Amino acid sequence: MSNSDTKPIIMFDMDGTLLDLAFDDLLWNHKLPERYAQTHGCTLEQSQAELYSFYQQYKHTLCWYSSSYWTEKIGVDVLQLQYDYKDKIRPRLGCFELLDYLKQNGYRCWLLTNADQVGLKLKLETINLTPYFEVMISSQEIGHAKEFVEFWQILQQKHPFDPKNTIFIDDTAPVLQGAEKFGIENLLTITQPSSESPARHALELEYPALNNLTELISILENKTFKVSNVKTTA
Numbered sequence: 031m032s033n034s035d036t037k038p039i040i041m042f043d044m045d046g047t048l049l050d051l052a053f054d055d056l057l058w059n060h061k062l063p064e065r066y067a068q069t070h071g072c073t074l075e076q077s078q079a080e081l082y083s084f085y086q087q088y089k090h091t092l093c094w095y096s097s098s099y100w101t102e103k104i105g106v107d108v109l110q111l112q113y114d115y116k117d118k119i120r121p122r123l124g125c126f127e128l129l130d131y132l133k134q135n136g137y138r139c140w141l142l143t144n145a146d147q148v149g150l151k152l153k154l155e156t157i158n159l160t161p162y163f164e165v166m167i168s169s170q171e172i173g174h175a176k177e178f179v180e181f182w183q184i185l186q187q188k189h190p191f192d193p194k195n196t197i198f199i200d201d202t203a204p205v206l207q208g209a210e211k212f213g214i215e216n217l218l219t220i221t222q223p224s225s226e227s228p229a230r231h232a233l234e235l236e237y238p239a240l241n242n243l244t245e246l247i248s249i250l251e252n253k254t255f256k257v258s259n260v261k262t263t264a
Contacts, residue, residue, distance in 0.1 A: 046223030
């Protein structure tokens with residue numbers, strides 16, 4: 031068995047983990063309400079109230095992440111809006127430094143995102159993550175959001191992996207909870223998904239947290255956790 035076979039697969043979320051969530055916050059919380067108000071001739075306050083009501087209704091579902099669904103529902107071309115502001119898409123702290131290290135050291139990396147397939151395509155056109163990943167999956171392809179155990183079951187059928195020899199990093203607690211229910215024990219989160227929002231306090235988070243992604247390098251090199259139980263050494 032080669033050394034790469036014994037190393038854990040490193041699975042990454044995209045938005046808020048590898049990429050700065052500030053883009054998505056700008057889009058959904060500011061630019062979309064503005065565009066919605068312009069399109070429908072209502073005030074910004076009315077637009078915000080209507081959109082936030084929709085957001086709460088569909089949060090953590092595939093619809094929430096679907097550009098085509100929102101375009102049909104609210105009458106605004108959401109994908110075009112993302113392209114209009116794509117220059118705001120940025121990597122998070124340490125993103126490429128970590129990915130370069132993992133590639134050079136023979137780690138297998140997977141990208142698992144709830145972004146729909148056209149949204150994933152846009153992000154990859156803007157920030158070239160593709161060379162670092164052997165598997166890149168949109169939850170739209172799976173048919174379930176990552177929050178649900180079914181996502182992980184179908185993923186494993188499509189791309190077999192050992193949950194006990196996997197590290198998964200995501201900024202969203204319900205997603206990590208879904209992975210944990212499936213059987214992935216080695217879970218990490220992010221203290222500051224968006225550079226435009228205050229960092230969350232690590233001690234208040236449910237899972238061990240990284241700020242700069244390169245912090246994972248010292249964890250791997252120093253073996254400061256056993257792959258089978260990362261949560262015991264937060």
